[in-house]
Amino acid sequence: MEDICRLPSRMILVLRGNNLKLLIMENSRDKSLRDLIVVNNLGGLLFWRTEEHVLSTGYLPLWGVSVCRYPASGKPILYIPELEPRDRLPEGVEIKTFPWGIIDCADPWEVLFNTIKEDIFKRGIDHLPLGYVPHFGQTAPPLMSGEGAPLPLDFLKRIQAIPVKGLRDVTGPMLELYMVKQPHEIEAIALSNKIAGIGIKAFYHHLEPGISEAEVASVVEAAVQNQMGKNGVEYAKAWPLIMSGPNTAYGGTFNRTTGKKLVSGELVMIEMAICVNGYWADITRTGTTGNVQPELLAIYEIVKEAQQMAIAAVKPEITGGELDQIARNYIDKKGYGDYYNHALGHHVGFRYHDPGPGLSPQSDLRLKEGMVLTIEPGIYGEELGGGCRIEDNVLVTASGHEILSDFSRALNPLSRDSF
Template sequence: MKHRLHKLREALTQVGAEAFITEKTENRFYLSGFTGSTGWVIVTEKEAFLVTDFRYVEQAQEQAPEFTVVNNERKAVEAIAKLLREKGIKRLAFESSVSFSTYQEWDKGFDGVEMVPTSGLLEKIRMFKDESEMVIIREAVRIAEAAFTHIQGFIKPGVREADVALELEFFMRKQGATGSAFDMIVASGVRGALPHGRASEKVIQAGEMVTLDFGAAYQGYHSDITRTLSVGEPDPKMREIYEIVLRAQLAGLEALKPGVSARDADAATRDIITAAGYGDAYGHSAGHGLGLEVHELPGLSTVSTFVLEPGMLVTMEPGIYVTGLGGVRIEDDVWITADGHENLNKSTKELLILPV
């Protein structure tokens, strides 16, 4: 955790603040390792504090050895204000994403402290995954990949999308996941045209394509995989669309390397899909950052300003969605390395046709 605190302190000097406060779950965990549901991290130029209540004091002391743990005694704002006074903090950086009511409470309660709003201060640090994070993320990917192999023997005509999602989560939990990374997408047949078609009561039919977008939550981190398969022989048009998306996804993967702009990585997929006549059916970005949150920096899109650097972890997930027909998406999790990238996913991307 020390190197993360060091990077945060460097960022604080750039915004002219003497300390930083966060109550965001992911940022609190990233800086301290604390997994409790309530707590505030305050980082100054030389010290780090974790304010929490009596339920979590012992846990915080065990999980966050680099931090001084403060019992707020059910009055968090007063405890934090006292701490800020004792440390002589006059300019406190906070995340502009906090609720307006929280900002008002802090602004009023931290008397004599100037509140300095920041955006993405810590999230930009979190973009770069170290090896200790990658060990966890690789396991989250392994669990999801094992679940994809397992579910191929479960999907058949007559099975509900909701039952597929339930089976995936149950399997991943048995493999060590704490749960699903997000509400799973299981979209069959014409519902495949819904990019975020969450699992429904719909019954899967022979000849339908099924898009599965899911991931495992593991030790605070997440994986995110999408595969589209066919239950029996697919419609020829859907097979054609599948091949277009696959070519686009492979081109997108080829573009993922240091020095490439996020826009160009997106364009590598978009150009192929547009040339095939489906540009209007590809309405989302090519990918996103992945880690403590399922969607984090950097984004791979037509408007992104990021340039890929070693240590970034992104998804690559182009898709085509045709109303009344169906849809296809293929997604991998990719770590940018000094000499290119590492694709964490090994599951086949050739069109799988399940027996009926």
């Protein structure tokens, strides 16, 4: 086993708009994790999902097989495969390696799990259970996003056998931590949105008849990835989905890019997930390739107004259901209620779609300061000739809200330089 210790860093420079500021990274996230451990009488927490690493230590794994043991006191221990790059490991944690991917090791997982057991025994916490989240639905991909994390089929069973006193499900309290972001996480999500704006600008600049949906998507993806190495961006990847003309009619059901070529006078919609340094944004814009039929223009204006009304109402204590109804009632009043077939939004930041109750008609979620939510009403229909959605990422503040994705929502290509 290789041991590496790193000293903590507590300050980062953040560029918001034209303002460069120094942000002190207080230990609020660390405190919330350790409080969870103490309140639930645990020996610590076990994390292995990408978003769990990002939340707990700010670490974005490459292979997706690392495990973190977060203790009640002392440094978190990060168990990484020997093949993991060393240049972007988090500071303030203890690093240990295990021989995953090494050709002469028959069972690297046995080495890993035995090492964790030994560490628990040495720390004198073997009489306490460890907290974990058994299931959280979909998870964020590691840097090797071309495939899922290559964990063994019996990974969960074997990790459950590590502590003598077993594991305890802490899904509920962890969900609370996912939903309310800390200041340094908000700054990181804001950076993701800033880079998303560069991708959206590329989208607008390529809405020309004759270009294919796939070509537009490739330009957007390149514009985002080209930001790596600039302004604090170590990693940036976008998943742009482009739908044009009649394809936009299905935007409320699914989103996908095809080889269809754009033609003059149609709507073009981009649904884009973007990850920057491990933090996510989720953006939708709708543009055109020229003058569209009057009803589609009217639909766009209705969606835009519905979104603005909902965003204006975002503040602490309002419920998700109340926000949803603001947008839904307006769209229904305009005669298009039957064409709005999804919820108003969801949590975002640690994943493309963070866990937690969203902004649906039945949601009794009360918004809290620090939540980051999407606001994304839409209208879609084959008989309408297409569809439209506008989506922004909105931070709940003490006094109301802040739009993190506050860049152009232009429809007409003539306005596409208005960023």
